[in-house]
Amino acid sequence: MTSGRVQQTWRITAAFIALVLPVWGQRDKSYDFSVVSQVRVDLRDLGYPPVDVIPADESQIRSLTVGPDGRLYGATSGQRSHLFLLAPQHGYVEPLGTLADSKVIHHSLVVDQAGEVYVGTALAVDNNSQGYEHYAGGHLLKYVPAKDEARNGIRIDKPCPVVDLGIPSKGQGIYALAIDRSRSAIYGLTYPDGEFFSYQIQTSLVKIHGRVAKNITPGEKFENEKAIGRALAVDQEGNVFTSGEDGKFYRFDVKTQQLERLDIGVPAVQGREVYNRIDAWTSDAEGKLYGGTSDGYLFRLNPAKLEVVNLGKPLNQYRIRGLVLAHNGKLYGIGGDDDEMARLFSYAPASGLYELLGMIDVNRRPYYSWQGYVFDAMVVGLDGTIYMGQAERKSKLYLYYPQ
Amino acid sequence: MHKFVGVLALTGVILCCVAWPAGPPAAITQVEYRDFPGLSMMDGNWAALLAASDGKVYTGLAYHGGDGHLVYYDSKTERMHDVGNLTALSGESLLKRGPQSKIHAKFGEGKDGRIYFGTHGGYWWDYARYGTKEGYPGAHWMAYDPKTDRVEDFGLGCPNEGINTGAYDPVWQRIYGLTHPRGHLVYYDVAKRMTADKGRINNFDSICRTLGIDDKGQVYGSFGEGQIFKYDPQTDQLTELPLRVPIRPKGISLGRDYDKSETAWRVVVWDEETKIFYGVDESATILFSFDPNSTPNGEIRRLGQLCIPGFEERRDIPYATLSLTLAHDRKLYYAAAGREFDYSGSTGPATSHLISYDLKTGKTEDHGGMLLPDGRRVLGTNSATTGPDGTVYFVGAIEVRAEEGKPLEAAGKIGSVYYRLAMIIYRPRT
Numbered sequence: 001m002t003s004g005r006v007q008q009t010w011r012i013t014a015a016f017i018a019l020v021l022p023v024w025g026q027r028d029k030s031y032d033f034s035v036v037s038q039v040r041v042d043l044r045d046l047g048y049p050p051v052d053v054i055p056a057d058e059s060q061i062r063s064l065t066v067g068p069d070g071r072l073y074g075a076t077s078g079q080r081s082h083l084f085l086l087a088p089q090h091g092y093v094e095p096l097g098t099l100a101d102s103k104v105i106h107h108s109l110v111v112d113q114a115g116e117v118y119v120g121t122a123l124a125v126d127n128n129s130q131g132y133e134h135y136a137g138g139h140l141l142k143y144v145p146a147k148d149e150a151r152n153g154i155r156i157d158k159p160c161p162v163v164d165l166g167i168p169s170k171g172q173g174i175y176a177l178a179i180d181r182s183r184s185a186i187y188g189l190t191y192p193d194g195e196f197f198s199y200q201i202q203t204s205l206v207k208i209h210g211r212v213a214k215n216i217t218p219g220e221k222f223e224n225e226k227a228i229g230r231a232l233a234v235d236q237e238g239n240v241f242t243s244g245e246d247g248k249f250y251r252f253d254v255k256t257q258q259l260e261r262l263d264i265g266v267p268a269v270q271g272r273e274v275y276n277r278i279d280a281w282t283s284d285a286e287g288k289l290y291g292g293t294s295d296g297y298l299f300r301l302n303p304a305k306l307e308v309v310n311l312g313k314p315l316n317q318y319r320i321r322g323l324v325l326a327h328n329g330k331l332y333g334i335g336g337d338d339d340e341m342a343r344l345f346s347y348a349p350a351s352g353l354y355e356l357l358g359m360i361d362v363n364r365r366p367y368y369s370w371q372g373y374v375f376d377a378m379v380v381g382l383d384g385t386i387y388m389g390q391a392e393r394k395s396k397l398y399l400y401y402p403q
Numbered sequence: 404m405h406k407f408v409g410v411l412a413l414t415g416v417i418l419c420c421v422a423w424p425a426g427p428p429a430a431i432t433q434v435e436y437r438d439f440p441g442l443s444m445m446d447g448n449w450a451a452l453l454a455a456s457d458g459k460v461y462t463g464l465a466y467h468g469g470d471g472h473l474v475y476y477d478s479k480t481e482r483m484h485d486v487g488n489l490t491a492l493s494g495e496s497l498l499k500r501g502p503q504s505k506i507h508a509k510f511g512e513g514k515d516g517r518i519y520f521g522t523h524g525g526y527w528w529d530y531a532r533y534g535t536k537e538g539y540p541g542a543h544w545m546a547y548d549p550k551t552d553r554v555e556d557f558g559l560g561c562p563n564e565g566i567n568t569g570a571y572d573p574v575w576q577r578i579y580g581l582t583h584p585r586g587h588l589v590y591y592d593v594a595k596r597m598t599a600d601k602g603r604i605n606n607f608d609s610i611c612r613t614l615g616i617d618d619k620g621q622v623y624g625s626f627g628e629g630q631i632f633k634y635d636p637q638t639d640q641l642t643e644l645p646l647r648v649p650i651r652p653k654g655i656s657l658g659r660d661y662d663k664s665e666t667a668w669r670v671v672v673w674d675e676e677t678k679i680f681y682g683v684d685e686s687a688t689i690l691f692s693f694d695p696n697s698t699p700n701g702e703i704r705r706l707g708q709l710c711i712p713g714f715e716e717r718r719d720i721p722y723a724t725l726s727l728t729l730a731h732d733r734k735l736y737y738a739a740a741g742r743e744f745d746y747s748g749s750t751g752p753a754t755s756h757l758i759s760y761d762l763k764t765g766k767t768e769d770h771g772g773m774l775l776p777d778g779r780r781v782l783g784t785n786s787a788t789t790g791p792d793g794t795v796y797f798v799g800a801i802e803v804r805a806e807e808g809k810p811l812e813a814a815g816k817i818g819s820v821y822y823r824l825a826m827i828i829y830r831p832r833t
Binding site for chain 2 (some may be wrong): 056057065316317339340341359365367368369370371373392393394
């Protein structure tokens with residue numbers, strides 16, 4: 001054999017080994033546990049790693065909203081609250097600073113027609129009212145986005161520049177907000193007493209219209225919670241809906257300016273009506289409202305006829321904590337209580353079919369991987385991206401791209 | 404044609420060699436062993452091994468899909484004792500929500516002589532009941548009292564989740580844990596009989612497998628990309644230290660489980676003499692020291708690598724084991740896997756090597772493949788401890804050879820080789 005042939009043989013051998021070794025060593029694909037199609041879900045850290053990131057213990061996302069210009073805003077809960085922004089054309093999260101005296105911002109973030117952001121703060125929620133004995137009250141804050149979009153240094157330890165619009169109800173935290181952009185009105189619920197209030201943007205007038213729950217939910221002697229809806233919906237007529245005591249729907253009639261308890265009840269397991277509340281709302285182009293309950297049911301409400309259709313329980317879990325109507329015509333929801341593993345589902349109103357989409361598992365190995373177990377906020381962006389807010393000690397913002 | 408055959412033959416030879424260290428064949432270390440009578444079906448052991456001050460060596464034997472067992476070896480009488488089935492000890496035998504399959508974390512010895520630990524599950528119904536109310540009920544905090552030979556069950560520590568990682572602190576009398584799958588830091592305060600959840604630390608695949616506790620009761624673990632967190636029981640605060648464990652950048656899996664992180668420390672041991680932790684990282688078995696008292700935030704130093712020589716720079720270096728202990732001769736002893744090892748999830752059989760690092764001289768030594776007196780191989784281990792007399796113990800998988808006419812007592816196979824669990828005993832030369 002000539003030396004040329006020997007060299008050629010070695011080259012072939014080396015190439016063969018180089019090709020074979022990784023294959024020989026590789027695990028088969030059954031070892032790669034992913035429970036959601038990886039094409040469809042991703043995440044964002046809450047800021048600019050490694051320094052300007054909203055830290056653990058301050059990062060639970062319990063409020064998300066999208067402004068008329070498509071910018072996403074989020075607010076966090078924990079030892080401190082932060083406001084953050086994601087401009088879809090950039091795609092990253094930008095911390096905007098801390099919100100003074102706030103530990104919880106629960107479903108209380110709205111943007112008006114001018115793009116100004118309103119935030120409702122609280123001390124705590126769903127904690128059996130602990131700490132509220134000496135609480136001054138949650139504030140309604142306004143953030144006016146800066147015209148100059150240049151980043152303003154590291155924000156996570158600086159206060160967010162907000163205007164304090166006052167305390168809507170003394171001693172009460174703000175539990176939920178909704179906005180009627182066309183009528184420039186913001187509506188809210190308080191915790192722990194379930195007061196319903198309105199705020200007129202033009203006049204800055206706050207008015208409390210009554211309570212959706214007056215009595216403590218029946219239970220053991222330690223029980224100190226009232227069954228207050230965790231979300232508000234505004235229909236096309238400007239009426240506002242939520243749930244309250246005994247699991248009944250409540251409506252604020254915009255014409256009469258009255259808060260009414262309706263005869264219809266939120267779908268629930270029989271016998272559990274008094275514990276049941278609405279966790280999340282969305283609406284379709286025809287004005288029908290869709291809601292998710294704490295018992296984990298999806299329903300449709302015709303707000304004009306006050307007819308409720310129980311669409312069933314998509315998950316073997318409690319709570320539907322996020323609900324949106326995506327651009328493909330399907331509803332997407334996320335369910336699961338604080339001690340469960342959140343799961344995503346879709347519902348196609350046209351066919352009545354559910355699709356169970358599994359856990360929220362972002363697998364970008366070897367670069368990063370992260371599963372989300374508790375979620376408390378969900379919105380859809382103008383481009384169709386669904387944003388989901390994780391509500392754990394170390395939380396991230398998740399992006400889901402429906403097909 | 405003969406060229407092709409030649410190439411093929413050469414390739415075959417090389418392929419046969421790649422599973423083995425690239426260096427020259429090392430010496431052999433003969434070790435003693437004790438098997439676990441009546442428990443040959445137990446299929447794994449991770450971290451749960453403690454040589455207590457009275458000479459008893461406690462271990463937790465895992466059984467996926469079934470009931471794990473708490474066992475101890477009395478080094479004075481040389482007898483193995485099965486304390487019991489963990490599901491039964493938890494009072495859950497009739498619950499039908501998933502067994503207590505493991506003790507998956509370190510034990511700790513209290514000042515009262517009791518042995519403290521938390522339990523773990525081992526069956527998730529293919530994720531259908533993963534962390535749910537229908538599945539595994541959750542870990543129990545427990546203590547075994549050698550004086551009464553009884554286990555006290557303190558109750559559920561973390562509903563629907565197991566204790567993946569844990570340690571006991573005798574200063575504050577707390578059992579700490581990191582939960583699976585949600586990665587929360589939790590603890591049980593034995594004196595106050597109170598459990599606490601400090602929230603999520605990390606993702607399920609990158610939960611560090613050892614919590615280090617110093618002599619003041621401060622708790623350390625790693626998270627993120629080699630970062631370190633500290634829990635101070637004095638202030639009840641978690642902080643993230645500006646330190647990094649030396650880790651190799653994570654790559655696409657080569658023989659390693661995809662969901663195994665390569666970003667944390669795998670195991671640390673506390674040195675009472677120098678008040679320093681010594682540990683190895685998961686990815687490349689990098690040995691480091693961590694001095695938590697060095698101002699202002701502690702100091703980490705890379706000391707070397709404890710893998711089998713020849714693997715140092717290789718992409719297929721086996722995932723680090725949990726088998727690190729500091730012995731009385733001031734040497735760290737580490738049982739290094741010869742190939743990616745995780746019991747029946749191993750990529751194939753290979754012989755573990757005993758590696759030591761001398762803290763006095765900084766010298767690393769490969770003592771060679773660990774073989775039983777009859778020549779059978781130690782196929783891998785995942786826990787280590789040092790007894791009061793200086794004996795080093797490991798628990799892991801030993802080779803089982805079928806014998807004609809005798810029932811095969813094995814937990815399963817590693818590649819084509821049957822294995823069972825055993826306590827492996829090494830007596831360092833004094």
